[in-house]
Amino acid sequence: MLPDQPQKIEPLHLAKAGKKIAGQYVLNDMHRLCELLHDNTGLVSFTLEFTRDEEHKLYCVVGGIEAKLHTVCQRCLGGMVLQINSPVKLGMVNGQTEISKLPDKYDPLILDDDPISLLDLIEDELLLAVPISPMHELDHCSATRIINKIHDEAPNRPFAILKKLTQKVHN
Numbered sequence: 001m002l003p004d005q006p007q008k009i010e011p012l013h014l015a016k017a018g019k020k021i022a023g024q025y026v027l028n029d030m031h032r033l034c035e036l037l038h039d040n041t042g043l044v045s046f047t048l049e050f051t052r053d054e055e056h057k058l059y060c061v062v063g064g065i066e067a068k069l070h071t072v073c074q075r076c077l078g079g080m081v082l083q084i085n086s087p088v089k090l091g092m093v094n095g096q097t098e099i100s101k102l103p104d105k106y107d108p109l110i111l112d113d114d115p116i117s118l119l120d121l122i123e124d125e126l127l128l129a130v131p132i133s134p135m136h137e138l139d140h141c142s143a144t145r146i147i148n149k150i151h152d153e154a155p156n157r158p159f160a161i162l163k164k165l166t167q168k169v170h171n
């Protein structure tokens with residue numbers, strides 16, 4: 001973490017003052033996220049602008065998060081690098097009941113009386129940006145090569161097996 005980066009923030013105060021926060025965290029500090037990774041090295045970069053959306057009459061946080069995550073492909077179980085470039089669009093609400101009033105383009109940020117952890121906020125956004133089943137592009141996944149090989153070697157195999165089975169029944 002950069003030395004001048006606040007650990008705790010009060011989003012509403014920052015939005016009323018029109019503040020901007022940009023910085024970096026090491027991935028290793030994000031313990032929930034690290035459970036999804038097979039290598040915790042790397043950085044998360046973020047820019048957050050706390051501001052007022054005059055059109056929708058609400059305070060919001062807009063910005064972006066960037067990270068390179070070392071995760072596991074769910075098709076071939078090989079290591080893969082997942083590039084995250086995720087926009088942040090949070091609308092501040094005072095409680096669960098206000099969430100339904102938020103315009104579609106915003107995710108809710110529920111305000112609390114206590115300051116919130118900046119790291120938790122960034123980690124939450126990053127967790128939402130990670131796909132449930134990350135996979136290589138088809139052309140770059142070793143599972144694709146294996147599946148193609150099976151298809152090439154025995155294109156009609158299921159029918160061949162079926163034929164054998166029916167022969168057995170008749171005999």
Ligand SMILES: [Zn+2]
Nearest residue numbers: 073076136141
């Ligand atoms: Zn793969």
